[in-house]
Amino acid sequence: MHSTEYDSELVKAGASAQGAFGQTAYFLRRYPLGAIGAVIMALFVLAALFADFITAYSPLSTDAALSLAAPSRAHWLGADYMGRDIYSRIVYGARISLAVGLGSTGLGCALGVVVGLVSGYLGGWVDLIAQRVMDILQALPLLVLALVMAAALGPSLWNTIFAISIPLIPAIARVIRSNTLALRExxxxxxxxxxxxxxLRIAARHILPNTVAPLIVLATAQLGAAILTEASLSFLGLGIPEPHPSWGRMLSESAAEYIRTAPWLVIFPGLAISLVVFGTNLLGDALRDILDPRERG
Amino acid sequence: MSDAGKPIIAVTGLKKHYPVRKGLLRRTVGQVFAVDGVSFSIGEGETLGLVGESGCGKSTVARAVMRLIEPTDGTITLEGQDITHLGKAELRPFRRQMQMIFQDPFSSLNPRMTAGDIVREPLLVHGVARGRAAEERTAALFEQVGLRPAQMRSFPHQFSGGQRQRVSIARAIALDPRLIIGDEPVSALDVSIQAQVINLLMDLQRQKRLSYLFIAHDLAVVEHISHRVAVMYLGKIVEYTDKTSLFLNPLHPYTEALLSAVPVPDPRLKRRRRVLEGDVPSPMKPPPGCAFHTRCPYAEARCRVEAPVLQEAAPGHFVSCHLHVAA
Known part of the structure; x- marks a missing residue:
């Protein structure tokens, strides 16, 4: 009935072989906020990849003379108490913070989705066991877990990602399970x-695609939380070891001491975290709509 | 209950009881007798209408026959093969022989798949066709159900209710089944659209010698499409006969009441309505004796104690009522 309208809609959508350019143009027009989110994320990813080329100072080199220096022409965002250039540390910190944020969110989502889907779809004793395991994971304090992991394996990027992803699994699994229970009927x-x-095919083809919307909302909300969790882990010496820069630790180690005397130590890492969280949320919202055929007219 | 020739499907003594569990230990405190001893058979190219009010177990019969739920008791024979206890893998070839059309045109199609993908899916699952061949077959199926092949790219929300049911029908006939079970396939549609969908089903039946188990609560619809009709009440078939004798000469008091409730499109016609008193008893506690005696205007002392059985009261006309037993 509406198929002629739909065909023209498809042409507008650039879906009918107009190439990447047409699709991008359509995306920009239809989801301007999503486009902003995509640009923010792209900038941070590029900064992380090409950190060597866009910074003048090493993020690790210290200079007592520059301790707590205010932003200036030479040091755009100022320097911290050890005289390290904050701009360089933020750019290099993007590597660690994005890796931790994306890595732990991705890992937590992947495992959580599998557990939730299997648990909700198969039900019965599989569900019972899976849910009790999730209860145990949720009851385990993150810091204790990270402490054990750091003690056993030594603090490293991968251990940090693992430790942060674990409390994510039950959160995601619960939501996916309840969605699956409803969809199954x-x-x-x-x-x-x-x-x-x-x-297996029913779960993958018919149930999973219909749980994408809550998954994206949850995942984008968790990304920011993961970056901050890394901060508290690193602050306790359980995360990324010093002196490697991570936004979370730049924020947490200076927040109490220098917020009055040298606020740039706090403002700029905080701004970086906020921007990434903001960007992922905008992009996530747009993605949720793009992946829903009902939103396409 | 015999048909000319071998029946496509024969169901005998089908029962589905659901345990009711309560308390911390999930002890079984009772049973819901959703379907309690249902038998019927459907021949090639024949339509059996299954009618009854909501909650009488019609849909449970459909799902048990499709083996979507496990029957508690009874046998289901598809083209001479007992499929009641086949496992998932053994059942797969038989799935090609029977398909189902659902009531709700909104929840029966995955909102995230295109109509073409939905109709193509059974072909891929059973390895009937793939790639270009599957594409062509899907297009042909769309044409058979009165949709344009261009609509294969549309998503379910872009169709009207009637068109969605057509997509459902295309999916059901994709594997060339022998039997199609329609669980109130037109109940959710407008009256004008109902007629179109029913005519489509009847055309397909003629072309493909399909057999239908057609579930409905609307007797006018059932009269139009069915060859024979079974009336269900509280999990049991109470009357089972060919369409003409059911509509001209209903024997069971329940059927009589159902028929008197069919609206007649003539305001001048004054009819004697037989309005049933009371509600359907709970299927958890079916009344003793005849399940219908609580609402039956003719109930006698005997009906309250002794359950009637389905018996042939006239040639080919089965009824489960003490008032109509031949001898």
Whole structure:
């Protein structure tokens, strides 16, 4: 009935073989906020990749004369108490903070989705066991867990990512499970069973795509939290070891002492974290809409 | 209950009881007798209408026959093969023989898949066709159900209710089944659209010699499409006969009441309505004796104690009522 309108909509959407340019132009027009989010994220990723080329100072070199220096022409964002250039530290810190944020969110989501999907779809004793394991994970304090991991394996980037991703698993698994429970009762799942489709394929083809919206919302919210969690872990010496710069630690180690005397130590890392969280949220919202066919007219 | 020729599907003594669990230990405190001993058979190219009010177990029959739920008791025979206890893998080839159309045109199609992908899916799952061949078959299926192949790229929300049911029908006939179970396939549609969808189903039946188990609560719809009709009440079939004798000469008091409730599009016609008193008893505690005696205007002492069985009261006309037992 609406198919002629739909076809023209498709052409507008640039979906009919207009190439990447048409699609990008459509994306910009339809989701301006999403585009801003994408640009912010792209800038941070590029900064992290090309940190060597866009900084004049090493993020690790100290200079007593520059201790707590205010922003100036030579040091755009000032210097910290050890005289390290804050701009360089933020640019290099993007590597660690993005790796921790994206890595732990991605890992937590992947595991959480699998557990939630299996638990909700199969039900029965699988569900029972999976949910009790999730309870245990949730009951385990993150810091104790990180402490044990750091003590056993030594503080490193990977251990930090693992430790932060673990409390994420039950949060994601619960949401995906409850969505799956609701979706499982819908007639299109029954129709798939009537066709004789395997349970695994039903879960992957019919249930998972319909849980994308809450997953994206959760994941974008968790990304910022993960970057901050890394800060507290590093502050306790359980995360990324000194002197490597991470935004979280730049913020946490200076917040109490220097907020009055040298606020640039606090403002700029905080701004970097806020921008990344803001960018992912904008991008996530747009992604959620783009992935929903109902939003496409 | 015999048909000319071998039946496509024969169901005997089908039961589905759900345990009711309560308390911390999930002890079984009772049973819901959703379907309690249902038997019927459907021949090639035949439509059996299954009617009854909400909650009488019609949909449970459909799901049990489709083996979407496990029957508690009884046998289901598809083209001479007992499929009641087949495992998932063994059941797969038989899935091609029977398909289902659902009531709700909104929840029966995955909102994130295109209509083309939805109809193509059974072909891929059963390895009937893939790639270009699957594409062409899907296009042909779209044409068969009165949709344009261009609509294969559309998503379910871009269709109207009637068109969605057509997509459902295309998915159901994709594997060339022998039997299609329609669980109130037109109940959610406007009256004008209902007629179109029913005519489509009847055309497909003629072309493909399909058998239908057509579940509905609207007798006018059932009269139009069915060859034979089974009336269900509280998990049991109470009357089972060909369409003409059911509509001209209903024997069971429940059928009589159902028929008197069918609206007649003539305001001048004054009819004697037989309005049933009371509610359907709980399927957890079916009344003793005849399940219908609590609402039956003719109930006798015997009906309250002794449960009637389905018996042939006239040739080919089965009824489960003490008032109509031949001898």
């Amino acid at each position: 819908l007639a299109f799942v029954e129709a798939a069973q009537a066709i004789g489709m395997s349970e």
